[in-house]
Amino acid sequence: MLRPSLILGLALAPLVACADGRTAAPAPANAASGGLPERPAKLGLCASCHGDDGTSRIAGTPHLGGQDRIYLARSLAAYRSGERRHEPMTSLANALQPADIEALAAWYAAQPGFVGGGQR
Numbered sequence: 001m002l003r004p005s006l007i008l009g010l011a012l013a014p015l016v017a018c019a020d021g022r023t024a025a026p027a028p029a030n031a032a033s034g035g036l037p038e039r040p041a042k043l044g045l046c047a048s049c050h051g052d053d054g055t056s057r058i059a060g061t062p063h064l065g066g067q068d069r070i071y072l073a074r075s076l077a078a079y080r081s082g083e084r085r086h087e088p089m090t091s092l093a094n095a096l097q098p099a100d101i102e103a104l105a106a107w108y109a110a111q112p113g114f115v116g117g118g119q120r
């Protein structure tokens, strides 16, 4: 016959396991960077106008932070193919490889986004 203490132990084991932080869901691989994707190698080409975090520094330049990732990648591809034309984006996009476009789109999409309103 099972002893009452053993039954209690078996019943409580999952609760104890849950309370133990080490058994919680594994942290995302990029937790060290605050959950953001890796900083793109070509971000330096963009930050002077769109900011590191996608908050535009310049009137007439769109905020990119928090924008849809697929839309950003598609826009860059459209500048690159000439389907969408606007300097300086046409020239800049021509300096990007498809992998750069994916990295930049993922980076800007993962930023908190512009919440200020009003003029810069």
Ligand code: HEC
Pocket (backbone or CB within 6 Å): 042, 043, 045, 046, 047, 048, 049, 050, 060, 061, 062, 064, 072, 073, 075, 076, 085, 086, 087, 088, 089, 092, 093, 096, 104
């Ligand atoms: C010299 C300033 C400048 C720099 C540098 C620059 N951009 Fe832009 N970007 C603009 C302007 C101005 C527009 C709006 C162009 C238009 O009307 O099509 C724009 C538009 C965009 C758009 C389209 C946004 C939308 O809402 O449709 C994306 C995406 C973008 N830029 C990404 C980038 C990336 C990525 C880089 C770096 C490789 C970069 N830009 C560098 C000025 C800049």
